[in-house]
Amino acid sequence: MKAGDMFSLTGRVALVTGASSGLGVQFARALADNGASVALVARRADRLKALQDEIEQKGGKAIAIEADVTDRAAMAHAFDVAERVFDTVTVLVNNAGIAHGGRAVEMSPADWRKVLSINLDAVFFWAQEAARRMLAANKKGAIINIASVLGLGVAKGAVAYAAAKAGVVQTTRALAVELAFKGVRVNAIAPGWFVTEMNDDYLMGEKGTAIKREIPMGRFGNPGDLDGALLLLASDAGSYITGATIVVDGGQVIQIKG
Secondary structure (H helix, E strand, O other): OOHHHHOOOOOOEEEEEOOOOHHHHHHHHHHHHOOOEEEEEEOOHHHHHHHHHHHHHOOOEEEEEEOOOOOHHHHHHHHHHHHHHOOOOOEEEEOOOOOOOOOHHHOOHHHHHHHHHHHHHHHHHHHHHHHHHHHHOOOOEEEEEEOOHHHOOOOOOOHHHHHHHHHHHHHHHHHHHHHHHHOEEEEEEEEOOEOOOOOHHHHOOHHHHHHHHOOOOOOOEOHHHHHHHHHHHHOHHHOOOOOOEEEEOOOOHHHOOO
């Protein structure tokens, strides 16, 4: 089989959370460019519509669905809309997340709960919903959870984020074990440092310069640097991969320091 055929997503229906900015935009573009019909999910409807228009102008298929990932009713509605417009979602990219910086001793219960609710709880519940619907439709599929190198190593000022992302890695493994027998693969991608709206103030300053010096490749990730891992895990090219966490970080993960 040719590589183009192995990585093709023609006929697949993908849903990307957090698709209004950052990595989510690039994930949606990559999926659509390789044949998937893509449900774009986030809270900022205007940005989703702009991305939908961009994808459609290039000949792809997309639908914008406004939803807060912590709202279970909105989650069910998003899947319902995707099914009605396209078909059963068979590729879920659990990308929505927030960052929080600050000393652990100063973190409020509300901030801790917010980070865990979006970065871990929502990942599980959206994966659970996707899996339930794939199983009900008797369809194989792929769930791709976006973790982080901070789920594998730690840095100062990121206790809630690191805990949530470590939880994503373990949730991915546990779901993979339970769902493999039905043909639903569950994997994670752990990006290193990519400049997005969520962290640009942090990475564009002196701290970012110091971080960059610790990355063996000497740079932050570029927008398309995650496409290969995404397409591998979403397509038939990764048909025997489940429970894995693919690190895409320029070689940094073993060097993360507090």
